[in-house]
Amino acid sequence: MKRILLVKTSSLGDVIHNLPVVNDILQHFPDAQIDWVVEESFADIPRLHPKVGQVITVAMRRWRKHLLSLNTLREISAVIKKLAANKYDTVIDSQGLIKSSIITSFTNGVKHGYDKESIREPLASWGYEQKHHISFKQHAVIRNRTLAALSLNYAVPNNAPDYGIKASVNTHAIINEPFVIGLHGTSRDSKLWPTEHWIELGRQLDERQLKLVLPWASEAELKRAQQIAAALKNATVLPKLTIAQVAAVISNAQAAIGVDTGLSHLAAALNIPTIAIYTDTNPKLTGVYAGAYTGAINLGNIDQIPEVVDVLNAFLSINK
Numbered sequence: 001m002k003r004i005l006l007v008k009t010s011s012l013g014d015v016i017h018n019l020p021v022v023n024d025i026l027q028h029f030p031d032a033q034i035d036w037v038v039e040e041s042f043a044d045i046p047r048l049h050p051k052v053g054q055v056i057t058v059a060m061r062r063w064r065k066h067l068l069s070l071n072t073l074r075e076i077s078a079v080i081k082k083l084a085a086n087k088y089d090t091v092i093d094s095q096g097l098i099k100s101s102i103i104t105s106f107t108n109g110v111k112h113g114y115d116k117e118s119i120r121e122p123l124a125s126w127g128y129e130q131k132h133h134i135s136f137k138q139h140a141v142i143r144n145r146t147l148a149a150l151s152l153n154y155a156v157p158n159n160a161p162d163y164g165i166k167a168s169v170n171t172h173a174i175i176n177e178p179f180v181i182g183l184h185g186t187s188r189d190s191k192l193w194p195t196e197h198w199i200e201l202g203r204q205l206d207e208r209q210l211k212l213v214l215p216w217a218s219e220a221e222l223k224r225a226q227q228i229a230a231a232l233k234n235a236t237v238l239p240k241l242t243i244a245q246v247a248a249v250i251s252n253a254q255a256a257i258g259v260d261t262g263l264s265h266l267a268a269a270l271n272i273p274t275i276a277i278y279t280d281t282n283p284k285l286t287g288v289y290a291g292a293y294t295g296a297i298n299l300g301n302i303d304q305i306p307e308v309v310d311v312l313n314a315f316l317s318i319n320k
Contacts, residue, residue, distance in 0.1 A: 002032040004152070005086070006046075007093040007104050008144075009058060010039040012243070012262025013286065015046070016269050017140040018094055020161030020291075021148040022049055028154040035086065037103055044243035045266075048165035056082055060099050083107045092151045093128065094144045096120065101127035112151035141289045160292040163269035167247040175236065179211035180315070181250055183258025183267070184228070185221035190280040191260045193305070195224060199231045200308045201257065206234040210254065213238060215246050215263070255319045257311060264288050268296045273318040279305045 004025060008018040015038060025032055033053050036046040040057040047055055058079055066072045088109030093100050096119035104111050105127045113119075113128035118136065125131050132150045134143050141161055149156040184198055202212040212235045214225035222237070229235035238249065247266055250256055256267030257275045260283075267274040268288045276288040278300035290296035297314045299306040 002029045002090065002152075003035075003086075003088045003109075004029075004032055005035045005037065005088045005091045005107055005109060007037045007091065007100050007107075008095050009037060009060065009100055009103070010042055010095075012042050012045070013265040014095070014140065015039075015042045016163070016262060016265040017286075017289070018144045019045070019049060019163040019165060019269055020141060021092075021094070021144050022051055023162040023164045024145055024148055024154075024157055025152065026051055028152065035088075037083070042243070044247070045165070048167060048244065048247060049163075050166065051164065054086075058103060080106045090151055092148055093124075094147050096124055098124045100124065104128070112147070114147065136285075138285070139289055140286050160290065162292045163271075165247075165269055167244070167251040167270060175211070175213055175249065175252065177211050178209065178254055179213045179236075179252075180205055181213045181215065181253040181256045181258075181267070182228070183256060183261055183263045184214060184224060185217055185263075186259045186261040188280065191278075193259050193277045193279060195227055197305075197308050197311075198228045201311060202228065202232040202235050204308065204312050206232065210234070211236055213249065213253070215241060215249065255315055257315060268294075273315075275299065275311055275314045275318065277306055277311060279303075 008015055022034055035054040036052050037056045038046055040059045043055050043057050046052045063072045083106040091107045091109040091111045093104040093113040096114045098121050101124035111128045112130045115131035115133045116122035116125040118134045134146050146156050205212050215238045216222045216225045225237045229237050250267050250272055251270045253272055255273040258264035259277050260281050264276045265288055271291055271293040273294050274288050274296040276298045282301055283298035287298040288296045295318045297318055299310055
């Protein structure tokens with residue numbers, strides 16, 4: 001039985017892009033034990049996969065704010081001891097950053113990662129015993145799957161990915177009508193889709209007897225969700241939910257329509273028809289990537305804001 005550790009800590013979309021690696025590995029090593037190192041705020045994602053064993057959490061984002069505090073030093077020491085205590089046959093760092101390379105250096109196993117020409121922070125490659133050259137000019141899902149294949153010496157897969165996750169939280173008490181989930185929140189204002197576009201989309205969904213369900217994670221997102229809902233008769237603003245709870249809501253949706261956010265990637269990973277809206281980034285390398293069981297469509301690009309009619313037509317084409 002192979003023991004394998006995956007190091008992919010953040011961000012939400014990046015962690016989701018690494019999920020297909022698990023099922024790829026299990027196709028070649030059915031009895032493999034697969035553990036995962038992840039940032040604490042994204043730990044719900046690997047935990048959604050029934051074949052991921054131990055999820056080891058780090059808190060790099062929180063630690064660096066109080067790096068010299070006694071509590072931080074104790075937490076870091078505990079994580080280092082845990083990483084060193086587990087013996088792995090293979091450790092795969094698909095993050096390719098200095099911070100993930102440092103984490104990988106404390107693990108007990110043969111360490112694999114990208115070579116210095118294949119990552120944004122070339123110094124990170126110094127922490128790997130086995131370095132692999134993988135072109136930047138590919139989607140992140142393909143890069144992750146390729147790295148795992150080269151690290152474990154099996155053929156690089158060319159089939160559609162299987163993200164392998166399942167949401168388990170019961171949400172029927174929250175929504176009991178057909179709905180589309182509107183993933184309107186994102187990390188930068190430049191990635192937002194205009195509020196009036198969301199309102200018009202909601203009206204179009206109402207004509208088709210569909211509700212628009214709006215999650216949120218910050219006060220700014222709550223205010224925007226409330227503004228959208230106030231202009232519609234078919235919109236519901238959710239209570240604040242964990243990632244696992246949002247995943248459960250998404251898994252009951254007829255479709256997901258979202259901006260450039262990790263939750264759009266989560267919808268695709270949950271095999272929900274997904275329309276992703278890009279206004280400030282190029283989806284070619286990190287856009288929503290359809291899994292093996294359903295479709296996903298990326299619309300827009302840098303300084304190209306999709307119109308409501310384009311989003312609606314994409315929704316109608318994918319939600320047949």
